[in-house]
Amino acid sequence: MTLNLTRIVTVSALAFIAAAVPASAATPEETAREVLSKTPVIDGHNDTPHQIAELFDRDFSKFDLKGLSPDILAKTHTDIPTLRAGYLGGQFWSVYVDAALPKHEAVTRTVEQIDVVRQMIARYPDVFVYADTAATAEAAMKRGKIASLIGMEGGHSIGSSLEILRQMHALGARYMTITHSLTTDWADSATDAPKHDGLSPFGFEVIAEMNRLGMIVDLSHVSEATMHDVLDKGKAPVLFTHSNARAVTPHPRNVPDSVLKRLPQNGGVVMVTFVPGFTSPERRQWEYERSAVAGRAKIEFTGNPAGEKAAVDAWIAAHPQPKATLVQVADHIDHIRKVAGIDHIGIGGDFGGVDELPVGLENVATYPALFAELVRRGYSKTDLAKIAQVNALRVMRGVEAAAEK
Template sequence: MTELDRARALLAEHPVVDGHNDLPWALREQVGYDLDRRDIAQDQSEYLHTDLARLRAGGVGAQFWSVYVSTSLQGDRAVTATLEQIDCVRALLARYPGELRAARTADEVEAARADGRIASLMGAEGGHSINCSLGALRALYELGVRYLTLTHNDNVPWADSATDTPVAGGLTRFGVEVVREMNRLGMLVDLSHVSADTMRDAIRATRAPVIFSHSSSRAVCDHPRNVPDDVLASLPANGGVAMATFVPKFVLPEAVDWTIAADENMRAHGFDALDTTPEGMRVQREYEAAHPRPVATAATVADHLDHMREVAGIDHVGIGGDYDGTAFVPDGLADVAGYPNLIAELLRRGWSDADIAKLTWRNAVRVLRDAESVAGELRRTESHSVATLEQLDG
């Protein structure tokens, strides 16, 4: 049996819980949520990284669908757009009940897998989605959102982003209150996209395990979106999981400068750097043809996972591909069908079957269950917070 055959067999038993997929935003940008025009029951490889057949081929058993909205949307517009993203996920679940099933708890994730469905959870990407309102945070939880990434690419008034100029120096007092209310709800604190100081503050403040839904190792690729070793080393005490991402500019050092130039080219042509519409991708491909792109591979991602396992331990690593949220992907990981290639690479490096089972399934499900347990205890002793940004940080 080849390593690829072994990988597929392992994924049949221990499928991937992927921490981050931006299909809902791609559907918004490309077709205005018209699911007839992007029917993922059909081959959508011309437009998307994701469709149902490729999810099955990739061995995906549970997916956190990102209900991301751009930071160009602020205030009530950001909240409304987040609700529209949630509505898109619900529409997908209603349209494909034989393949996808809503999951809000670890037990529901396990039950969906047992019934042969892909468990579908949601994660909100960026604190701007709650508009500094703990009431909005609670409403997102009631609608099924099970993690909040504290920032996206820009700061929020209560937390610093990895890719913005620091203002708060990490979390403000209100930011700590957001984390603690998330603990009380059972909503995972996602530290992808946040500054290193925000990571450290959040881990000190939280009473439940954290996740990094799509971040790799800063020691392997020195990009601010990645996780420093001291933060990785703190995960065993916290119980959290860092889910390695596949985005080339976050995993391949040679791709960092190239991507900065490619992003500038996109803006010069009137596109957001994250635009993955056919028109935006045409501009990207033309730039790539004139300026050959440094190419990451499955081995590049495996380098990150090797290091993350060494520093944090096998119980604290996972996978968050960021499919349909990136213009470029590594060779061998071209879409959601590619996970077996990564698992085969890890098997070649000596990862055991038990290691793979933790990486793909067990760690993520455990963290979700642990957060639920913490929330159960806190709800017995604490009422919901009525704090406001003005009260704590004004």
């Protein structure tokens, strides 16, 4: 009788592999959910309070976060079922107001937005718990609640007043984004003409006072010079609450490598965002070209708004808008890990603040899908936990420790 040696070796090898690999080996999706069930996401930026103001005039009798209609959810990207499905453990709720408002009106509107967050927490006490420190956030998550923190988006919200800054902190604001889309009297924005080459003398006073108060300095939206000024003089870790890597997508709202390289010394974190134009290089280029077309049409069809619109619409019809994707978001995470390290990455989706989101990240229920992609790329469970919440909590504790000094 002749033996088929090749067949015996092959069968033996397969048997060995089968024995070495558990029958219940976790899929990337299962691994992501396992990690997030223990260390749920702390997200740096969600604009649902702004949507509540815009859609419902801050009237909570007009809607119920326990289940929004599809058309409303398409704008907020957030309700209680999606928050739970997405393993959201903590949220910095943005209290954004228009950067072009007069100072006194910006201050008033910001206080009204803080009240929206306070009302939301009070109306759903089985879901949300107000948090203002790393310890209170951790305690809320241990109870299965969503730790709800307040982030003030834009230095215009303090009306160029340290007194108002202190009162915003007293009302619960735990970070302030130094600028929004426009340069302020004391800090340069990434998307407006510079006036100060970073921070003005008063701008440095603002940073020092935020460090003293224990308010996180958020460097999303600011110019590169402003970023470096804060890193030069600040005494506490910083956050970029919703920004990506500029080397991947060359948008001024993203963080350049020159700044990423400084984060290990500062201890700060870039909370990667899902904004399509900050995420996809193709989308960014498309937006740039569309703006150029719109500018030419405005000149060519002066006094003829219908003609102007028709020209832009014709260009868009001939050049379909590229979609950002979940995979591209992961590309930004990869780059930040390469340059700054795994300890300097978080998540800041900007849900509720954009009209469109990357394919695969359509609402807050989709966080697990992003973490599953990271598993496929070789990220460990420890890496996932750091990105989900550990890094953000470290920044919070670092800012609190700096204030105590």
